[in-house]
Amino acid sequence: MKYQSKIYARAFLGAYEKKSAPETVRRFLGLVRKNGDFSKLPKILYDFKKLYNKNHGIKEVKVEIAREDKSIINQVKEILKLKQEPEVEIKKEILGGVIVSIDDEVIVDGSIKSRIDNMFRN
Amino acid sequence: MQEIINKLKKEIEGFKSEIKAEKIGRVFEVGDGVCRIWGLSDAMAQELLEIETDSGAVNAIALNLEEDSIGAVILGDFLKVKEGNVVKGTGRVLSLRVGDELVGRVVNALGDPIDGRGPVFDTVDSRGQDAVKARTNADHTQTDAESPRLSALSPRESAPGYYPVEKIAPGVITRESVNTPLHTGIKAIDAMIPIGRGQRELIIGDRQTGKTAIVIDAIINQQQDTSRRTPICIYVAVGQRESKVAKIVAELKKKGAMKYTIVVSASASEPAPLQYLAPFAGCAIGEYFMDKGQDALVIYDDLTKHASAYRQVSLLLRRPPGREAFPGDIFYLHSRLLERAAKLNKDYGGGSLTALPIIETQLGDVSAYIPTNVISITDGQIYLEPDLFYQGIRPAVNVGLSVSRVGSAAQTKAMKKVAGRLRLDLAQFRELQAFVQFATDLDESTKKRIVRGQVLTEILKQNDLEPMLFEKQVAVLYAGVNGYLDTIDIAEIKNFEKKFLEYIEKMNDDILEKIKTSGELSQEIEDRLKKIIEDFKKM
Numbered sequence: 001m002k003y004q005s006k007i008y009a010r011a012f013l014g015a016y017e018k019k020s021a022p023e024t025v026r027r028f029l030g031l032v033r034k035n036g037d038f039s040k041l042p043k044i045l046y047d048f049k050k051l052y053n054k055n056h057g058i059k060e061v062k063v064e065i066a067r068e069d070k071s072i073i074n075q076v077k078e079i080l081k082l083k084q085e086p087e088v089e090i091k092k093e094i095l096g097g098v099i100v101s102i103d104d105e106v107i108v109d110g111s112i113k114s115r116i117d118n119m120f121r122n
Numbered sequence: 123m124q125e126i127i128n129k130l131k132k133e134i135e136g137f138k139s140e141i142k143a144e145k146i147g148r149v150f151e152v153g154d155g156v157c158r159i160w161g162l163s164d165a166m167a168q169e170l171l172e173i174e175t176d177s178g179a180v181n182a183i184a185l186n187l188e189e190d191s192i193g194a195v196i197l198g199d200f201l202k203v204k205e206g207n208v209v210k211g212t213g214r215v216l217s218l219r220v221g222d223e224l225v226g227r228v229v230n231a232l233g234d235p236i237d238g239r240g241p242v243f244d245t246v247d248s249r250g251q252d253a254v255k256a257r258t259n260a261d262h263t264q265t266d267a268e269s270p271r272l273s274a275l276s277p278r279e280s281a282p283g284y285y286p287v288e289k290i291a292p293g294v295i296t297r298e299s300v301n302t303p304l305h306t307g308i309k310a311i312d313a314m315i316p317i318g319r320g321q322r323e324l325i326i327g328d329r330q331t332g333k334t335a336i337v338i339d340a341i342i343n344q345q346q347d348t349s350r351r352t353p354i355c356i357y358v359a360v361g362q363r364e365s366k367v368a369k370i371v372a373e374l375k376k377k378g379a380m381k382y383t384i385v386v387s388a389s390a391s392e393p394a395p396l397q398y399l400a401p402f403a404g405c406a407i408g409e410y411f412m413d414k415g416q417d418a419l420v421i422y423d424d425l426t427k428h429a430s431a432y433r434q435v436s437l438l439l440r441r442p443p444g445r446e447a448f449p450g451d452i453f454y455l456h457s458r459l460l461e462r463a464a465k466l467n468k469d470y471g472g473g474s475l476t477a478l479p480i481i482e483t484q485l486g487d488v489s490a491y492i493p494t495n496v497i498s499i500t501d502g503q504i505y506l507e508p509d510l511f512y513q514g515i516r517p518a519v520n521v522g523l524s525v526s527r528v529g530s531a532a533q534t535k536a537m538k539k540v541a542g543r544l545r546l547d548l549a550q551f552r553e554l555q556a557f558v559q560f561a562t563d564l565d566e567s568t569k570k571r572i573v574r575g576q577v578l579t580e581i582l583k584q585n586d587l588e589p590m591l592f593e594k595q596v597a598v599l600y601a602g603v604n605g606y607l608d609t610i611d612i613a614e615i616k617n618f619e620k621k622f623l624e625y626i627e628k629m630n631d632d633i634l635e636k637i638k639t640s641g642e643l644s645q646e647i648e649d650r651l652k653k654i655i656e657d658f659k660k661m
Contacts, residue, residue: 006190042150046160047190104148105161107208110141119137 005040008032009047013055053103061086064099064111072098147192147209149173155200155393156438157182159192159209168288170212175202182209183216183395186439193439195395197232217286218403219243220410225354228371228385231400236387237371285406287399291461298467302350303532304419304476307343307589308336310519310582313541313599314548315504318532319353319417320465320474324496326481326488327506331518333480335586336504337421338370340478342377343589344419349638353417353476355383358404360397361427364389373587390427397431405462408475412464415471420463424480425456429492446491456492457499502526515583521548534641536596543603544578551575570608577607580615593637594623597651600643606655625658 012028032038053060063076063086073088080086080102091099096112147162157173162184165171171182171194180202186193196203218233221243228237235242300318317323325333341355357374359367367387374380384407388400401422408418422428429452436449444450456479463477479500481493486508488497497503502525511518533541550571557564558572581602584590590598598619601607610618626634633650637643643651 046150101146105145105163106143107146107210108141108143119134 003035003037005043006047008037008040008044009051012044012048013051058084060103062089062101063087064089064091064094064101066090066092066094066096066112076100144210149203149205149207149209150191152196152200152203152205154438155395156193156195156435157200157203159194160190162192162209162211165192165211166213166215168215170214170216172210172212173203174208174210175204177202185435186441195398195435195439196393197395197399200393215286215288216399217284218406219283220285220407221283224384224407225382226380226384228367228387230392231386231388231396231403233403285410287402287406289406289409289462291458292464292466292470296466296470297464300465300528300532302474303529303534304340304353305343305347305592306336306340307346307591308339308517309584309590309595309599310517310521311336311504312592312595313537314521314545315502315519315524315526316529316533316537316541317476317478317526318465318529319476320463321502321526321528321532322460322463322477322479322500323526323529324479324481324500324503325506326483326493326497326503327518328483328486328508331506331508331511332516332586333482333506334370334423336506336517337423337478337480338373339586339589340419341374341383341421342379342587344382345379346589346591351417352382353419353474354408354411355379356404356408356418356420357383357385358401358420358422359385359387359389360400360422360424361388361390361431362423364391377587394431394434397428398435401425401428401459405459405475405477409462412466412473412475413471415473417474417476419476419478422459422477422479424482425496426482426492429456448491452492453495456496460496460499501528515579516586517584521545522552534592536637536641536643537592539643540596540599540603544599547571547574547578547603551578573608574605576612577610577615578602580612581607581619583616591634591638593634594626596637596643597626597634598623600651601655604652606659622655622658625661626654630654
C-alpha cells in the first residue's frame with residue numbers, strides 16, 4: 001500500500017503532538033524508509049508544516065526588505081497581529097519598500113523594484 | 123532628446139501604483155520545459171502564469187491542476203526558472219494578437235515575428251498595454267522595442283484583435299454544409315478527392331512521398347482560382363527543420379503566394395510546449411479570418427510531430443501513458459483542433475476554415491494510433507504511397523484508398539461529369555492491372571480498358587509547383603475519359619497535354635472562360651470541346 005504524503009504528514013503530526021521527542025522523528029523516518037517513500041520527504045515536510053501551522057494558528061510570515069529597518073518589521077507584526085517574530089531577509093535587489101509573504105500563498109509586494117517594473121511594462 | 127525626457131517625466135508623474143495582496147505559488151520542481159508549483163490555489167485550467175525569475179518574467183501555462191500542486195509548461199527559456207521562484211496567476215487564458223497585418227509574415231507559436239522584418243503590428247493597442255511579454259528561445263534575436271503580442275485575456279472579455287488559442291468550435295446553428303470547392307490545382311485530387319471550403323482533409327503517407335508538396339501546390343493554386351475568393355492560407359510547421367521552413371517560404375515568395383499566406387513555425391529546435399501550441403495558434407489566426415467572413419486554409423504539417431510534442435509534455439507532467447505512450451486525451455487534442463474547421467452560414471458571415479492536417483506514417487502503417495485517430499476525425503484522406511512514388515506516379519496518390527466524404531458536394535458540375543467516368547475507368551484498370559504483362563493474350567475490350575487506365579494514370583501525373591487551373595483540368599480529363607488519347611503513345615501523353623493546352627489557350631480561350639464562369643459542361647460546351655480536340659489531333 002502506497003501512502004500519500006498528506007497521510008504521512010497527518011500521522012506524523014498526530015504522533016508528534018502526543019510525544020515530541022527525537023525518538024518519534026527517528027521512528028517516523030525509519031517507517032518512511034521501510035515503505036520506500038524517502039523521495040516524498042520534502043512534500044511530507046511541506047504538508048506537515050502546513051498542518052502544524054493550521055492546528056496551532058501560526059502564520060508563517062516572511063518579510064523582505066532592502067536594508068535593516070526595525071520599524072517596518074514592527075509595523076508588519078502589528079498589522080498582521082503576529083505572535084512570533086517574522087522571518088526577515090535582506091534583499092538589496094528590491095531597492096526599497098517591503099515584500100511580505102504569508103504562508104507562501106499570499107504576497108503583498110510593495111517593493112520599489114516591482115513598481116518600477118510595472119511602470120516600464122505600462 | 124529633451125522631448126523624450128519630458129515625456130518620461132510626465133509619465134513618471136502620472137504613474138500610480140497600488141499595492142495589493144496577490145495569491146502566489148512557488149516552483150518546487152523544474153525541468154525539461156515543465157515545472158510543478160505549490161500554492162496558487164485559485165488557478166484556472168489553461169491559465170497563463172508568470173514565473174518571476176532572476177532575469178525577468180517567464181510565462182507558463184497551467185495544464186495540470188492537482189490536489190495541492192500545479193503542473194505547468196514553460197513557454198520560453200526554462201533554464202532561467204529555479205526552484206523557489208515565485209509564480210503569479212494572470213487570471214486569463216493564453217491568447218494571440220491577430221489581424222490582417224499577419225498576412226505575409228512568418229511568426230512563431232506565440233505570434234512573434236521570426237522573419238526579421240520587425241514588429242507585426244504598428245501600434246500597441248489598449249490590450250497590449252498590459253500584455254505580458256513572453257521571452258522565448260525563438261525571439262532572442264528580436265529587439266526589446268517590439269510591441270508585445272502575447273497577451274492573456276479571459277474568455278469573457280475577449281478584446282478585439284486578440285483570439286484565445288484554445289476555443290470551443292463553432293456550434294451546429296452557426297454552420298452550413300460544405301458547398302464551395304477549394305481547388306488544389308492537382309488533377310488527381312480536384313477530380314477524384316475534391317476538397318470543399320470548411321472541410322478537413324487528411325494528407326497521409328510515409329516520409330518523402332510528397333505530402334508537403336501537395337499542400338504547397340494547394341497554396342500556390344489559390345491565386346489562380348480567380349472566380350472565387352482567395353483564401354488566406356496559414357501554413358503551420360510543427361517540428362520541421364528550419365531549413366525546410368525557409369525553403370517553403372522562399373518558394374511561396376517566388377510564386378507570389380506569400381501575399382495571402384501566413385507561416386506559423388515551431389521548428390524542431392523549439393521547446394515541446396511551443397510545438398504543442400503552434401497548431402492552435404494557426405487555427406486561432408484562421409478563425410480571425412473566418413469570423414470576418416473570409417475563407418481560410420490552415421495546414422498542419424504535421425500532426426504526428428505535434429502528437430509527439432504533446433506526449434513529451436504529458437509524460438513530463440506525469441500524466442498516465444496509454445497506447446504507444448501517448449496520453450489518454452491525445453484523441454481529444456486532435457479532435458478539438460480539427461473540429462474548429464467550419465463553414466459558417468450567411469447569418470454568421472459565411473466565412474470558412476478549411477483544415478489540411480498532415481500525418482506521417484512509418485512504413486505505410488496506417489493502423490498506428492495517431493493515423494487511425496486522425497483518419498476517423500477528418501472528412502476523408504489523401505493517401506500517398508511510396509511504391510507509386512518510385513514508379514514515377516507523382517503525386518503518388520492512391521486513388522483507391524483516398525476518399526473525400528463531403529467534398530463531392532462542393533465539386534463543380536463540369537468536374538463531376540468528367541470525374542465520374544475517371545473514377546470508374548481507374549477502378550476497372552486497377553482490377554486488370556495484374557494482367558498488364560500478358561496484354562497480347564487478352565481480348566479486345568480488356569486491352570482497351572488497360573490502355574485507358576494507363577492513359578488516365580499518365581494524365582494524372584503532375585510535376586510539383588505546377589498546379590493547374592480547374593478549367594484546364596476539365597478539358598484535359600475530358601479528352602482522357604472520352605478515349606481521344608487512347609491511340610497516342612503513353613510516353614507522348616505529357617507532351618500532348620502540354621501542346622493541347624497551349625492550343626486551347628491560344629486559339630479557343632473563350633471556352634476555358636465559359637467552363638470557369640458557368641462551372642458546367644453544357645451540351646454546347648461539350649460539342650465545342652469535342653471539335654477542338656478532334657481539330658488538334660488532326661494537326
